[in-house]
Amino acid sequence: MTTSITGGDWEPYVLGTAPLEEGAAGGAVHRLPAWARAQVDDQLFRFVEACPVGGRIRFETDADEVFLTVAATTVVIDGVEPAVTLVVEQGEQETEIRLDAPTLLVVAEEQVVEVRPRSPEVVRIPVSGSGPVDIWLPHGARVELVSLAAAAPIVAVDAPGLRWTHYGSSISQGANAVSPVRTWPVAAARRLGWNLRNLSLGGNAQLDGFVARVIRDHPADLITLKVGINVVNADSMRERTFRPALHSFLDTIREGQPDTPIVVISAISCPAHEDAAGPTVTGSEGMAHAAVRAVERDVGALTLGRTRDVLAEVVTARADPGLTFWDGRDLLGPAEEGMLYDGLHPDQRGLDLIAARFADGILARLPMARSR
Secondary structure, three states: OOEEEEHHHOHHHEEOOOOOEEOOOOEEOOOOOHHHHOOOOOHHHHHHHHOOOOOEEEEEEOOOEEEEEEEEEEEEEOOEOOOOEEEEEEOOEEEEEEOOOOEEEEEEOOEEEEEEOOOOEEEEEEOOOOOOEEEEOOOOOEEEEEEEEEOOOEEEOOOOOOEEEEEOOHHHHOOOOOOOOOOHHHHHHHHHOOEEEEOOOOOOOOOOHHHHHHHHHOOOOEEEEEOOHHHHHHOOOEHHHHHHHHHHHHHHHHHHOOOOOEEEEOOOOOOOOOOOOOOEEEOOOOOEEEOOOOOOOOOOEOOHHHHHHHHHHHHHHHOOOOEEEEOHHHOOOHHHHHHEOOOOOEOHHHHHHHHHHHHHHHHHHOHHHHOO
16 A cells, blocks of 8 residues: 655645645745745745755654655756755654755845746665654755655654753754754754754844744744844845834734743854944955945944843843843854854754764753753
């Protein structure tokens, strides 16, 4: 007897994402619901939101193989086609599988100039028939799930462990990680045995109210908010707007989760912006640096150092016993700036270091989470 998961059957099998939506080939994976996505008209946002970072298919079966039909879409920049991979985890066994036929979006000057469509592909995945199987979805590609088939029943399995919602920038999204399980939040969650909902949005951690509402409405045992770098990168706020935006973001979350522990984490080290305001530009050498501003830096223009001060001040002012501040330089600091391959983003060594330090340090900073 063959079992096949298709269409509306996917929901109990897919963890760490928003409910799947109907796509051109199958169930389109998103991390934010449609009503939230409709509030932003930005090409980068639309792509990074649809990358299922931290998303996975989880099931049990007595079959010795399953067949996943999947359609993926990734971006080609400067002629470089990134690898699109799945990671299959079962017990102590971990297997990485590269997808051969993703649709390609060719980008030049931050615009899609060509689309090279390809058909969905069928991936054969050997399994042992013993214990839960996790298929970690690609972290740097959009994904549509067409079907999952096996010659035996496929049963959805809950994942034990603390429910963790994380919000952050491209550093937390980890598009440059070497595999879906080597982004730092996924690596930390696996080490801690936690269930991750990663709402990190490359270039778009701008304290948007719709993200706060999504976090508010998704039950969690722990919420972490890594804030600061994207606001400076885009020069999108002055201190006058940044401070109340953070308060409002926290107010919204507290409307639905009044007692859930929240840790506000500042940016890791970024030498270009520690004492220089944004925006960020990339030089011909590929390194990030602060733009030469057309006006003198005005009062309220945000440096990375100042965002850390404001975050700490807001956390203190709220006098919320479930709210904690953590300086992101404890995760990757000035001594490790050589791990920032472009002066801004950590290489894989840096992502691994952040994951390890987060896992080692989070419970010590959050005694409320330890007892859950």
